[in-house]
Amino acid sequence: MFENFFAGWEPVLMGAGIGLVFGFLLQKAAVTRYQTILGQFLFKDFTVLKVMLTAIVVGGIGIYAMRAMNPDMKMHIKNAALLGNVVGGLIFGVGMAILGYCPGTGTAALGDGSRHVIPGLLGMIVGAGVYAEVYPFIKDGLLKIGVITVDETSKVSLPQLTHLSPWWFLAALTVIAVVVFLIIERAERRSKAKPADSV
Amino acid sequence: MKNPLMLTTWSPYVVGAGIGILSWVTFAWMGKALGTSTTMARTAGVLTGLVAPDHVYGNAYYQKYLGTAAEPKAWFEWQFALVIMMIIGALVAAKLARSTFVEHVPELWTWRFGPSKWKRYLVAFVGGIVLLFGARLAGGCTSGHGISGGMQLAVSSWVFFLAMFASGVVTAFLMFGAKGRSHV
Numbered sequence: 001m002f003e004n005f006f007a008g009w010e011p012v013l014m015g016a017g018i019g020l021v022f023g024f025l026l027q028k029a030a031v032t033r034y035q036t037i038l039g040q041f042l043f044k045d046f047t048v049l050k051v052m053l054t055a056i057v058v059g060g061i062g063i064y065a066m067r068a069m070n071p072d073m074k075m076h077i078k079n080a081a082l083l084g085n086v087v088g089g090l091i092f093g094v095g096m097a098i099l100g101y102c103p104g105t106g107t108a109a110l111g112d113g114s115r116h117v118i119p120g121l122l123g124m125i126v127g128a129g130v131y132a133e134v135y136p137f138i139k140d141g142l143l144k145i146g147v148i149t150v151d152e153t154s155k156v157s158l159p160q161l162t163h164l165s166p167w168w169f170l171a172a173l174t175v176i177a178v179v180v181f182l183i184i185e186r187a188e189r190r191s192k193a194k195p196a197d198s199v
Numbered sequence: 200m201k202n203p204l205m206l207t208t209w210s211p212y213v214v215g216a217g218i219g220i221l222s223w224v225t226f227a228w229m230g231k232a233l234g235t236s237t238t239m240a241r242t243a244g245v246l247t248g249l250v251a252p253d254h255v256y257g258n259a260y261y262q263k264y265l266g267t268a269a270e271p272k273a274w275f276e277w278q279f280a281l282v283i284m285m286i287i288g289a290l291v292a293a294k295l296a297r298s299t300f301v302e303h304v305p306e307l308w309t310w311r312f313g314p315s316k317w318k319r320y321l322v323a324f325v326g327g328i329v330l331l332f333g334a335r336l337a338g339g340c341t342s343g344h345g346i347s348g349g350m351q352l353a354v355s356s357w358v359f360f361l362a363m364f365a366s367g368v369v370t371a372f373l374m375f376g377a378k379g380r381s382h383v
Contacts, residue, residue, distance in 0.1 A: 023288025123327020
């Protein structure tokens, strides 16, 4: 396990720098808090959605702009094995509501002062181990159901699938994000104006 | 004006834009996409490997990340460092804001299930198992699939995002009900 385990200083230091900023940003948005994550699932606090949609829109515009300038730029799209994506997503959502964190926010929550995330992080490592043991039994079964392939790869993007320009999707996402944000902000202003519920 | 680094919270739009820009940097400089849950799989493999290395190097899943006994792959790589430093990044952000936040049992949880620390710890442990099993089955988590995949307009990631959000909402309402909304 300790033969050639170190990938080298350059990638490790760059990863460390990016991780430092990532953890910092997550804490500043308070998405490292259980109450914020559950607040999103209970439709009370929309911080998670605001962070994610903004990151997707800003990130997407930049990445497709870089790709327009350099068509050889490698993308990092995960396999469209739809049954695995859906079932995995459904299981993930259950776990996220129970734990109150996802893997990234949970890791950062440890630095932010959450103590109950410690057993959660240990559980995550166990869960990954359980999956590794199950994987040999599903790799030719469940994971092959609902696979979408375009141009001999299942790492498929919406533009590849539909033969539409990515800019149509990014423009639509931007409009959707702005409209959703305006609705949320308006609703939040209204609920603040009302006196607090007495429960 | 107060130093922005010392503010307790930033606008979620500012943080979202920051994560978006951080993704550009990760793509351009590292040729990678932000993600975290693969590191949990590597860690599980390394820990299992301490007692049963042959088993790990013979497992088709671990082979993807750790290689084989003849050709081991480096596991202390960029994402491993990223995940460890996320803890420090959040710690620095909290300390700069003079945060004294320590949470054993969240408020919403206490309201619904009582103040027992060990009950919450046990359920958090189980939640972690479920969470990572789902992430690995889907091929990623909120960062790798949701944010990085979402911005690349990946079919798999949008399917994952919608599925996980829907099931998170249903689970949260089953656990806490509409009355839980006044405790978050």
